[in-house]
Amino acid sequence: xxxxxxxxxxxYTPLEDQRVLQNxxxxxxxxxxxxxxxxxxxxxxxxxxxxxxxxxxxMERVFGHRNALTxxxxxxxxxxxxxxxxxxxxxxxxxxxxxxxxxxxxLMSLLVSALKNELPNFHKDNVKIGAIGDISNLPKxxxxxxxxxxxxxxxxxxxxxxxxxxxxxxxxxxxxxxxxSKKVVNNELQIxxxxxxxxxxxxxxxxxxxxxxxxxxxGEQRISNFxxxxxxxxxxxxxxxxxxxxxxxxFFDAIIEYQHRERRFGxxxxxxxxxNE
Ligand code: IPE
Ligand code: IPE
Ligand code: MG
Numbered sequence: 033x034x035x036x037x038x039x040x041x042x043x044y045t046p047l048e049d050q051r052v053l054q055n056x057x058x059x060x061x062x063x064x065x066x067x068x069x070x071x072x073x074x075x076x077x078x079x080x081x082x083x084x085x086x087x088x089x090x091m092e093r094v095f096g097h098r099n100a101l102t103x104x105x106x107x108x109x110x111x112x113x114x115x116x117x118x119x120x121x122x123x124x125x126x127x128x129x130x131x132x133x134x135x136x137x138x139l140m141s142l143l144v145s146a147l148k149n150e151l152p153n154f155h156k157d158n159v160k161i162g163a164i165g166d167i168s169n170l171p172k173x174x175x176x177x178x179x180x181x182x183x184x185x186x187x188x189x190x191x192x193x194x195x196x197x198x199x200x201x202x203x204x205x206x207x208x209x210x211x212x213s214k215k216v217v218n219n220e221l222q223i224x225x226x227x228x229x230x231x232x233x234x235x236x237x238x239x240x241x242x243x244x245x246x247x248x249x250x251g252e253q254r255i256s257n258f259x260x261x262x263x264x265x266x267x268x269x270x271x272x273x274x275x276x277x278x279x280x281x282x283f284f285d286a287i288i289e290y291q292h293r294e295r296r297f298g299x300x301x302x303x304x305x306x307x308n309e
Contacts, residue, residue: 062284066114070291072244074118075111076259076266079103081250081274088274094138099276101146105153108193110283112157118192118240120164122258126200140171143197147177151184158190164236165199166207194240201260208234237262245290247283249275267293 082096089095104121111119124139147161154161161181168175174197211234215221221230232238243259243266251272255263269286271278296304 062281062288063113065288066284067291068115071115071287072267072290073116073241074120074243074245075116075286076120076122076243076246076263077107078122078246078248078252078256078258079275079278080248080252082276084250085274085276093135094142096274096276097139097142103275103278105150106280107278107283108159108191109157110280112159112191113280114284114287116191118194120194120196120237120240120243120259122199122256123195124165124197124199125257126166126198126203127257129198140174143195144173144177147181151181154181154185154188154193158188159185160188160190160192161185162192162194162239163197164194164204165197166203167197169198192240194237196258199236200257201255202257204236205261207236231261235261242266245269245286247271247286249273249278265295265297267295 079100082100083093084096085099086093086096108119123143128139129136153159161178163178163182167178170178178195178197208231212221212226212230216223216226237259240262243262246255246259246263246266247269248254249271251270253270259266267290269289271282271286273282294301294304
């Protein structure tokens with residue numbers, strides 16, 4: 033029946049098939065609305081709302097975390113499809129240690145099993161894995177699998193997927209200041225040489241491009257200690273969708289909204305419209 037599309041489905045296909053095709057159209061339109069010349073290089077995501085999603089279904093919070101994996105897969109695939117070069121996912125914050133022990137343990141086991149299971153897919157999709165945060169304080173098992181996955185995917189090049197783990201922006205800044213100070217004390221660096229570039233090079237994100245777009249799901253409108261320095265000029269996008277419901281089209285919605293924003297970086301609108309004047 034779908035073949036009748038060629039003859040103009042509005043005229044020839046039965047009602048049911050028309051609905052299928054129209055939904056298909058709607059889905060395809062989203063990606064067609066994206067300007068591939070204006071795609072953000074680096075998208076950072078605060079994956080929020082797993083607990084509420086599970087609770088809404090009468091389930092334990094951990095059920096929500098388990099259902100977050102499909103959303104991760106879809107987001108990375110969507111990003112890769114349109115040429116985003118880096119995606120960074122807020123996976124476990126320095127503050128998340130304050131959650132019940134049971135939930136923290138479940139999140140750590142989930143991390144280990146997901147990284148193990150996804151490794152073949154990372155290769156298939158040419159995804160390079162990275163991690164930011166104070167990794168040395170994660171459970172040994174998590175550190176081990178992370179090191180393996182990072183090493184084994186280091187030559188992949190389509191997109192870089194970075195997990196923020198035991199990550200807090202303030203901790204990162206403290207760590208950066210310590211490392212820079214050590215170099216000053218050892219005479220490897222002069223105080224006068226410290227500038228934004230030097231600071232960038234000492235952050236966990238030293239090898240990532242600037243964050244262009246930050247997406248947060250679940251309706252919360254805050255940064256929660258994520259990439260404070262790196263987001264200085266990022267566009268912020270908030271959606272009510274809970275993370276386990278987030279799909280490719282939700283990602284494309286964020287990109288379309290991003291492309292409607294005017295990034296002025298302190299300039300006037302007129303300067304952006306006619307750059308040569
Ligand atoms: C995000 O979902 C996952 C992590 C923070 C690890 P939450 O677990 O914060 O879900 P809500 O915000 O309680 O619904
Ligand atoms: C931020 O979400 C951390 C992650 C998504 C890993 P939270 O749910 O922990 O943030 P708050 O506590 O609501 O700000
Ligand atoms: Mg939350």
